[in-house]
Amino acid sequence: MHGMPEGHTLHRLAREHRAALAGAPVVVSSPQGRFAAGAARLDGAVLDDVESHGKHLFYRWDNGELLHVHLGLVGTFTTHASTAPPPSPAARLRMAGERVTIDLAGAMIVELVDPAHAEAVRSRLGPDPLRRRRGDRGRFGDNLRRRAAPIGAVLLDQSAVAGIGNVYRAEALFATGIHPDRPARSLDDDEVSALWGTLSSLLRAGVRDGRIVTVAPADVGVRSRARIPDAERVYVYRRGGAACRRCDAPLRAWTLAGRTITACEACQAPRA
Ligand SMILES: [Zn+2]
Numbered sequence: 001m002h003g004m005p006e007g008h009t010l011h012r013l014a015r016e017h018r019a020a021l022a023g024a025p026v027v028v029s030s031p032q033g034r035f036a037a038g039a040a041r042l043d044g045a046v047l048d049d050v051e052s053h054g055k056h057l058f059y060r061w062d063n064g065e066l067l068h069v070h071l072g073l074v075g076t077f078t079t080h081a082s083t084a085p086p087p088s089p090a091a092r093l094r095m096a097g098e099r100v101t102i103d104l105a106g107a108m109i110v111e112l113v114d115p116a117h118a119e120a121v122r123s124r125l126g127p128d129p130l131r132r133r134r135g136d137r138g139r140f141g142d143n144l145r146r147r148a149a150p151i152g153a154v155l156l157d158q159s160a161v162a163g164i165g166n167v168y169r170a171e172a173l174f175a176t177g178i179h180p181d182r183p184a185r186s187l188d189d190d191e192v193s194a195l196w197g198t199l200s201s202l203l204r205a206g207v208r209d210g211r212i213v214t215v216a217p218a219d220v221g222v223r224s225r226a227r228i229p230d231a232e233r234v235y236v237y238r239r240g241g242a243a244c245r246r247c248d249a250p251l252r253a254w255t256l257a258g259r260t261i262t263a264c265e266a267c268q269a270p271r272a
Pocket of ligand 1: 244245246247248249264265266267268
């Protein structure tokens with residue numbers, strides 16, 4: 001599926017990069033040159049940890065530096081085995097460890113930040129359903145109660161909840177039977193809890209599977225998640241006009257917050 005990566009992809013990248021590079025010195029360079037000064041400050045440092053928050057990545061180094069990355073729409077990491085080919089001229093960042101070399105091209109943000117800046121970035125982000133922080137479900141509920149905008153728009157607002165993109169917003173609203181046009185503040189406590197729980201479990205499944213699969217195997221006639229064909233792995237996303245997998249009603253697609261959303265208005269009844 002195309003478009004900006006959603007939170008599960010960033011969480012997997014953080015995990016993979018931590019496993020591949022943390023705990024040893026990393027040779028850091030900027031083949032393309034735009035990050036040359038930053039790369040020079042990281043070169044030879046030991047990577048301590050990598051964390052994702054929503055769609056942002058933070059790399060913490062033993063010399064006190066903090067690297068902030070946001071992929072944007074076209075940013076891509078490429079991981080090479082220990083004998084990496086010469087970097088592409090488009091690679092803004094290359095991190096070479098003992099076992100793997102990781103190149104980054106096309107990212108929207110590649111910058112060294114001080115802890116205060118990192119904290120400012122993170123304080124503007126809503127709770128991330130992948131982070132299992134105490135109190136985050138309550139913060140999510142508070143953020144919804146403050147917003148009169150449609151819930152389908154608020155789920156894409158990274159300051160309300162971090163890491164949700166166009167696929168998970170449509171699928172989570174379908175799974176919880178919530179109409180995308182309902183004002184966020186009209187959701188009752190049970191709906192808020194169900195939505196938070198669904199976002200958490202869908203994103204966790206995405207981290208596990210490495211792809212977005214939201215359908216239950218039985219709903220597409222197979223026995224296991226691994227057997228779900230790529231073309232049938234979602235309930236509503238990009239299925240406007242097709243039949244609902246649950247009730248056979250035709251799915252409706254419309255534009256909400258600048259992106260196409262699809263819903264089943266039988267399963268997701270509009271209500272006050
Ligand atoms: Zn339906």
